[in-house]
Amino acid sequence: MKKAVSPRPKTAKKKLQHPDIREVLLTPEKIAAKVKALAAQINKDYAGKEVILVCVLKGALVFLADFMRQLTIPCVVDFVDWSSYGASTSSSGVFRILRDLEESVESRHVLIVEDIIDTGLTTHYLIKHLSGRNPASVKVVAIFDKPSRRKIEAKADYCGYEVPDEFVVGYGLDYDQKYRNLPFLGVLKPEIYAGRDTPPDKP
Numbered sequence: 001m002k003k004a005v006s007p008r009p010k011t012a013k014k015k016l017q018h019p020d021i022r023e024v025l026l027t028p029e030k031i032a033a034k035v036k037a038l039a040a041q042i043n044k045d046y047a048g049k050e051v052i053l054v055c056v057l058k059g060a061l062v063f064l065a066d067f068m069r070q071l072t073i074p075c076v077v078d079f080v081d082w083s084s085y086g087a088s089t090s091s092s093g094v095f096r097i098l099r100d101l102e103e104s105v106e107s108r109h110v111l112i113v114e115d116i117i118d119t120g121l122t123t124h125y126l127i128k129h130l131s132g133r134n135p136a137s138v139k140v141v142a143i144f145d146k147p148s149r150r151k152i153e154a155k156a157d158y159c160g161y162e163v164p165d166e167f168v169v170g171y172g173l174d175y176d177q178k179y180r181n182l183p184f185l186g187v188l189k190p191e192i193y194a195g196r197d198t199p200p201d202k203p
């Protein structure tokens with residue numbers, strides 16, 4: 001008799017609902033598959049080299065944790081925390097370093113690990129800033145990208161998913177420091193931030 005094969009576990013989008021989420025854009029399975037593919041490409045491209053992973057706090061934390069466990073190349077992890085001046089959550093382009101790297105990047109291969117590239121300001125200035133410290137190379141891996149929102153030239157060398165012009169949360173991304181723990185990427189209901197002093201920089 002043929003043995004019953006249990007189906008691959010899949011998370012149905014409806015099971016991923018959250019009362020503050022309008023729509024689930026990417027399931028945990030889709031994100032995991034992309035993280036694996038990005039890491040496989042980077043393992044290939046950096047074979048024989050050591051990289052320093054520069055995680056941009058706090059949004060990239062969840063991606064970093066999944067991504068680095070798929071790396072087979074030697075790697076070191078460090079963190080930066082940047083804040084742009086101004087009350088709005090949109091990047092103003094003037095940055096204050098809240099936490100700088102502990103490691104020197106001189107003569108090392110730097111891979112900036114980003115959650116999402118939105119206006120591009122964070123990525124642009126981080127590349128510029130770290131390039132001034134004489135690294136062997138500087139590249140960017142971002143799990144999400146909103147290319148339609150660019151204010152300045154910024155491109156991930158390794159890019160996960162392009163997302164639409166919406167304010168998204170989950171998989172590390174927050175609104176008001178919340179929702180980072182959601183395992184999926186979803187669109188936040190506009191009524192959650194409506195009327196607040198600092199609404200997200202909604203398109």
Ligand code: IMP
Pocket residue numbers: 056059091114115116117118119120121122123166167168169173174175
């Ligand atoms: P930038 O506009 O490209 O400089 O992005 C700065 C940061 O804003 C990103 O690293 C995210 O942490 C955050 N961000 C941008 N878009 C969103 C979003 O849709 N949801 C949550 N955070 C976002």
